[in-house]
Amino acid sequence: MADTLGIGIVGVGFVGEYHAADVSKLEGQKLVAIAEPNEALREKVKSQFSVPHAYASWEDLVQDGSVDVVYICTPNDLHLPITEAAMDAGKDVICEKPIARSAAEGRAMIEKSRQTGRKLFIAFNQRFRPSHQKTKQMLDEGAIGRPFLAMSTFIGNEFERMSDPKNWKGTLEKSGGGVLIDNGTHLIDCLNWWFGEAESVVSRCRRLVISTQNKEEDTSLVAIEYKCGVLAELAITFGARYSTWPKGYIGAAIRTEI
Numbered sequence: 001m002a003d004t005l006g007i008g009i010v011g012v013g014f015v016g017e018y019h020a021a022d023v024s025k026l027e028g029q030k031l032v033a034i035a036e037p038n039e040a041l042r043e044k045v046k047s048q049f050s051v052p053h054a055y056a057s058w059e060d061l062v063q064d065g066s067v068d069v070v071y072i073c074t075p076n077d078l079h080l081p082i083t084e085a086a087m088d089a090g091k092d093v094i095c096e097k098p099i100a101r102s103a104a105e106g107r108a109m110i111e112k113s114r115q116t117g118r119k120l121f122i123a124f125n126q127r128f129r130p131s132h133q134k135t136k137q138m139l140d141e142g143a144i145g146r147p148f149l150a151m152s153t154f155i156g157n158e159f160e161r162m163s164d165p166k167n168w169k170g171t172l173e174k175s176g177g178g179v180l181i182d183n184g185t186h187l188i189d190c191l192n193w194w195f196g197e198a199e200s201v202v203s204r205c206r207r208l209v210i211s212t213q214n215k216e217e218d219t220s221l222v223a224i225e226y227k228c229g230v231l232a233e234l235a236i237t238f239g240a241r242y243s244t245w246p247k248g249y250i251g252a253a254i255r256t257e258i
């Protein structure tokens with residue numbers, strides 16, 4: 001493999017455009033291709049970051065010989081098919097969270113990685129936040145004594161996208177769920193990283209405030225009992241009129257207090 005990794009980003013919407021900017025700044029990697037069906041967006045990102053290849057379809061990007069790593073930043077329903085095609089074409093894959101729409105799809109992606117020997121990395125970026133890494137270090141060192149209760153909250157405003165049946169966040173088929181599979185997975189990922197394997201989970205997922213024909217939940221309450229003895233709760237919603245997720249921030253949204 002060459003010294004410089006060729007990165008191909010599929011989907012340059014909200015999160016894909018951030019990653020296009022980041023990849024362009026880092027040494028040892030080069031943004032060599034993007035795939036985006038929205039022509040205006042595709043042309044904007046292509047010219048902004050001088051991307052050599054800009055495709056309308058992801059099928060063309062995964063066959064591009066200059067691409068070593070495919071970074072999937074599309075709606076959740078495309079995570080599995082793009083991963084399978086990219087790995088069959090000999091590429092490693094970075095995929096945005098959640099891994100997929102269901103556990104079965106996620107397992108199929110892991111199985112494809114095992115079969116082909118290609119790497120699969122799910123972009124749970126909250127693990128890289130310094131305060132979360134410090135939390136992990138303090139827990140591992142026993143610096144805060146025995147943890148017994150973890151409380152996590154996320155309050156967000158997704159009225160616009162969840163009410164739009166043309167938006168992937170407004171359709172169960174494309175998203176696979178609501179707030180829990182979306183930002184909830186960031187919280188669950190951090191809790192699992194800190195406290196290990198869960199013993200049992202109880203949850204209620206309801207559509208309480210965003211009343212459209214769409215079906216996924218806007219509000220979830222989850223209680224997790226960890227094998228290590230910690231009880232954890234999540235209270236999360238997309239149904240507020242404000243957000244605790246700072247606008248324009250990627251990976252800087254969970255506040256940790258211990």
Ligand SMILES: NC(=O)c1ccc[n+]([C@@H]2O[C@H](COP(=O)([O-])OP(=O)(O)OC[C@H]3O[C@@H](n4cnc5c(N)ncnc54)[C@H](O)[C@@H]3O)[C@@H](O)[C@H]2O)c1
Pocket residue numbers: 010011012013014015016035036037038041056057058073074075076078096097098123124125168182250251
């Ligand atoms: N890690 C994080 O903090 C974080 C933050 C936001 C979003 N995400 C994840 O990133 C993914 C995208 O979310 P988003 O908010 O950027 O959505 P978005 O709607 O803003 O962007 C998705 C892009 O994918 C494009 N797309 C759709 N079909 C395509 C296809 N067939 N081929 C290529 N591109 C296609 C769309 O045109 C759009 O530009 C989701 O899985 C989401 O969960 C992660």
